[in-house]
Amino acid sequence: MSSVAILGAGCSGLAAAHILRDKGWSVTLFEREHEVGGRATTLAREGFKYDYGAQYIKRGSPESVAWITERFRASDLLDIVKPVWTFDGKGSIQEGDSAQNAEEKWNYRSGLVMLTKRMAESLDVHLSTPIELARHDEHGWNLVGEQGQNIGTFDRLLLTLPLPQVCEFLGKSHFEPEVCGAVRTVLGTSMYRPLLSIMLGYRPTPRTRPYYALVNSDKRHAISWLAWEHEKSLERVPEGAGLLIAQMAPAYSAEAWGRADAKLIDDCTGRVSRLLDEDLSSPYFSDVQRWQFALPSVLVDDAPLLDLTLPLGLALCGDGFVGGRVHLALEHGMRVARRMADEA
Ligand SMILES: Cc1cc2nc3c(=O)[nH]c(=O)nc-3n(C[C@H](O)[C@H](O)[C@H](O)COP(=O)(O)OP(=O)(O)OC[C@H]3O[C@@H](n4cnc5c(N)ncnc54)[C@H](O)[C@@H]3O)c2cc1C
Incomplete structure (x- = not known):
């Protein structure tokens, strides 16, 4: 059974979580806020x-x-x-x-917020847990919290934050530098x-x-x-x-x-x-x-990014790839999770 950490419990992260859990993965979500929902909240x-x-x-x-x-x-x-x-x-x-x-x-x-609350009911969601950075090595993806504490190590990592925040997160993280640089360059075009x-x-x-x-x-x-x-x-x-x-x-x-x-x-x-x-x-x-x-306002094409990151067990999803709508973010979470599972 593969383990995956999902950063962000908005609609894309929660949708991805259900797809992966349906496939038998062990799924853990980490959410910065004290409530799920992200930008679809109350x-x-x-x-x-x-x-x-x-x-x-x-x-x-x-x-x-x-x-x-x-x-x-x-x-x-x-x-x-x-x-x-x-x-x-x-x-x-x-x-x-x-x-x-x-x-x-x-x-x-x-x-x-009721939609994401219902989706979160049966999932392992750690609220009020902002993740500061990640380190990738032969054991997987190790997550570090805001106080420098060790949060845990997972086989795979899915990032669902708005893309400028993903870019910043990756800048603090430690993983294959060429991939990290290439991904950040692409994400830098998002607005x-x-x-x-x-x-x-x-x-x-x-x-x-x-x-x-x-x-x-x-x-x-x-x-x-x-x-x-x-x-x-x-x-x-x-x-x-x-x-x-x-x-x-x-x-x-x-x-x-x-x-x-x-x-x-x-x-x-x-x-x-x-x-x-x-x-x-x-x-x-x-x-x-x-x-x-x-x-x-400026979307990023997910296909070339996922080609780069999935071999490392890393993926990205959310509205920055498809447009600012709840249903689009939800559907993108589903799609990326399926690709992640297919390529595992
Ligand atoms: C004012 C406004 C009006 C909108 N109106 C509509 C509308 O009417 N209809 C519609 O369909 N869409 C609307 N949207 C767009 C819609 O809300 C978003 O497209 C959708 O909610 C995005 O979901 P997401 O999962 O991609 O991202 P988000 O909802 O942003 O989820 C990302 C999550 O990651 C968490 N996070 C961030 N950093 C960290 C970290 N370091 N560690 C852990 N967690 C972290 C965040 O707290 C957040 O919960 C609106 C958005 C806004 C802001």
Whole structure:
């Protein structure tokens, strides 16, 4: 039985874990955070529950659909039926694309993190365990924790972090230098956009609209996405309250990254009020979350990389190879795990 360590318990790492365990491998996941989910996660604060990363899951391959709706189905799975409308840089709001709005937008009453929680239930996941570096020798891949502690040695290693973080990790690690150099050169071409997520809680609930969310269609607005989080489920907010989530455009996010939260919230509430023509300047709850590597903007081809790394028992997967979507990351985890098993 082969042993594998998987770094990262987001959707790609968890998907890969199930494929390898189904094939009889001994699988151990190491996750830096105290919760699984990665960028498809949910926070609970002051009675509000919100998805501050991914907003919902779209329909992917038949296999990933079956994992979401059958194999790892949670009882509170829901489809957000209200549509997404659009707005432009001038703030003009229009009905969205009806074909796109007819597609499912899956989520969970208790939060998007439910998918990865269900997937993690039967797996060996070590939370709050950031791995600092790895060393490769004739015994396999030895992992070292942040305090320099020995975490363990595994036959194989699968990295699922955003690619700039993989690049940094490999730079600290010790393994065949030519392969390491070549892999880091390729990973150096990957690019991710930063993103500020700003949560605004109101009592009473903001006005009900004919849409669940708005997306900026011409990329000329400082807000790229605005969602009425309580439309997913009233379980997400305290009684009588409502929650808006604004995801700021990449250029705005990069420029405003270091600003104090209070300034960001002030600026954001002004923009939201103007866009909606509704006074939303005084939220009674707010939160700002910063995603340094939110969504990949330049993808990397996995085939030549895996040709280099798999002979050493090393593989990489995640959205940096396929695009920033939950279902794509999930499917990539499955695909890479199958290739890893086939070539073992
Ligand atoms: C703001 C935002 C909005 C989005 N909206 C949508 C959407 O509406 N729909 C959609 O489908 N997708 C959306 N996405 C994209 C989607 O969330 C990602 O594509 C997907 O979750 C990526 O999964 P992953 O497994 O590849 O990576 P991640 O989820 O990033 O998983 C990597 C994991 O590795 C862990 N880790 C990092 N370093 C270490 C270390 N040293 N040791 C151990 N663990 C480590 C991280 O904590 C993380 O859990 C959005 C993303 C963001 C940020």
